[in-house]
Amino acid sequence: MAGLRVLVAASEVAGFAKTGGLADVAAALPRALARLGNQVAVVMPFYNAVRRSGVPIENTGIVLPVPMGGRVLATRVLRSRLPNSDVPVYLVEHQPFFERDDPATGRSLYQQAMPGGYKADYPDNAERFVFFSRAVLELVPHLGFMPDVVHANDWQTGLVPVFLSEGYRTQSGYQRTRSVFTIHNIAYQGMFGRDVLNLTGLPAWLFNPAQLEFHGHLNFLKAGVVFADAVSTVSPTYAREVQTAEFGCGLEGLLAGVHAKLSGIVNGCDYDQWDPTADRHIASPYTAETVFDRKPLCKAALQRRFHLPEDPKVPVLGMIARLVSQKGIDLVMSAAPGFLDMGCQIVVLGDGDREYHDELQALRDRHPDRVGIYLGFNEGLAHTIEAGSDLFLMPSRYEPCGLNQMYSLRYGTPPVVRTTGGLADTVVNATVENLADGRATGFSFGDYTAAALYETVKWALTLMRDRPADFQQVVRTAMAQDWSWDRSAVMYEALYRKVCNLV
Template structure:
């Protein structure tokens, strides 16, 4: 697997959770897996060891010397591309919200090094590439396959985690990639005069996957394809959606070390303790635990439906509800929630920033989890919510539609404040019937979205590509 990030080493989003957990699950079903990623500044050099020194990879006539470091985590071999001139930086992709101008070269070297590792250190049957940062891997492989018999039978899989990020660079950057100009065509890298790395990976890989079945359909439509829907439709016979899993070793209310009390579907008393402690942590009144508590854990962005959430202030004010919010992102949304906090100090709690332990406590202590995304390739928090007995209210898009059913949560289709308002009001009405609400909680807690099923689907895909299944 080739990825720009993986937990626990480097993370900016859900991609890291996938490449941190899926390899171990694949090994449990019998595949041998290694992960290739950069060694960023935050990954301690002294905790890795040498796998290959002085590897030289060429982007055309430009040589880049890299070392390959390695470490085993959770039974999986990780290879780190040691290139300080590209990866020893303050941020992973950007600093102060400004992308590094040489990102195309940085991740070209990642892809070239992955191919070098596949030739010298870890021979493989499949190169599985994740997002635009690894999308040059199948391009370079195709460029070399005719001259390198080692790669004659190697197959490539390209996984799209979010169509909103494609790796688009100006035409002038093409000469940095070391490819001949025959690759700069509309059926390969060229896209409206620019370079589009994700498009290149889609066009040249043997198979394309994305992270839920519904999202695989949505990205083939103009509103979900971000300009690549036609390209994806042309590859529809080699495109599928495999739902992401979650790590129940980390997200399990029966064992979660971040909670003040553990609980299970058979004994929910600990959830009430978690609710009281969460209200106290946010400085909210905890005298009435029968008052519904709505939780939000998210990046503050339009994609996550925050323009809809901003429109439900009156519901929070009018109904006897409380709201706890954890996240950061667009300043306009941060200001809105700060205003809410000042306006309704006994109703609204806000933590601006990242806090993993608090995210666990919000999942456990809330009654309802709100996730009205404009689009959501898979989503993880709604799956965590199910396991923690916190009923999700979601928009029926992507993985949200695949994982939330009418008997475990509430969902709406039309992207509007009115639709969210009505659905949330229905959920609050249902909350008043404690017996049926508890039954709904328990049905959600019984759902199994672990990585095991996803790993079996990926493994079966690999076998089919290799002509073995």
């Protein structure tokens, strides 16, 4: 079967510029698709972060004319490659829009720090990503192949399917190109004033409740959903959840109405980067056969790193997350006294809302020999926590897919999760029945309460302390799971073939 030609458009790509999980997907999925024999390219903006990353960059000589309202902006296109692959990454350069990020001054890819410590979106984000979405389609004739599929991701590229459907598909070479739009987090929709429509060059009659308009605003994410030939989310459970009022963020009716073209595919785990058998960040590599001999060395290293007493019998609860309410940090803080009463140590790595920073620092100050925190992000320390913890806490309010629970499975650190989104799809709860069947890979609960989290950790500790054979079975079963990107890429390829009528 002939390979497909795919252009992946994303506002961030790991190794080049990253703020969240979208970047991981945009780096790993194209490589996995290429391994299946498909021809793949990636396109993203050229941020300062790309320059700082140190990746090799070459000038393509391509200059694109990008229509913006009543004017045309010229933009250079640079090129690099995804690490460890031949997949090209095209970098759309436009200094006024994209070369402003600077961690030293609190300026990220989409936001800037404001007086008082809070973060605000750049006021021209609409203009920036109208421009990028048009540039994506202007780039197509220069790729060296006409894509069968343009795969757009999140609100920043939500207009790509609109431009393809309403403008480019009538042009030579674009007629057979189809669009796939993936929702990574429906809470972020890219809503802007109606006047933004003037920048797009799209006809005014598209601004109606069935297409681009959403409560008087132009909604980029809604646009992608309406105009894409297929829509996906990053887990099957999340695809169902976003069709409900609890999780749909106002778009549940629309998504229920297009359910025939909506699907969910779990993100993959990059086992090249997250492999306990060859992880340079951890104290002692280990396999499923050596986990109970070697993992204690990783635990001791973690305890030393956070200046906690080195005691192999003390359970260590690890958490790596953005410190925002979505991630369940409020549940962890409420349940923390109970965890400490059960004899646990707690280690947390993350950055986020100031109130949670303050609460964590106060908890550590009260219990310096039981609690370790690192405010910020540190890649090596993330690996150390995954390898050294006994249990991994991920009690999210909602979680479209999640990656850390998959890392935890591979590292033999059973995750404690709430049954939502991708957490529900990837973790098999250690019920009595699942333990008897040898299927359990972690621990889960349904109610979003600190009491439910506490009771679930209590059950996990019961297995650790009183039923070690059962706990060891959970660890080994978890480590045997395959949530690789190769698995996910096969499902994306099937979706592409379906949308191109090549099944």
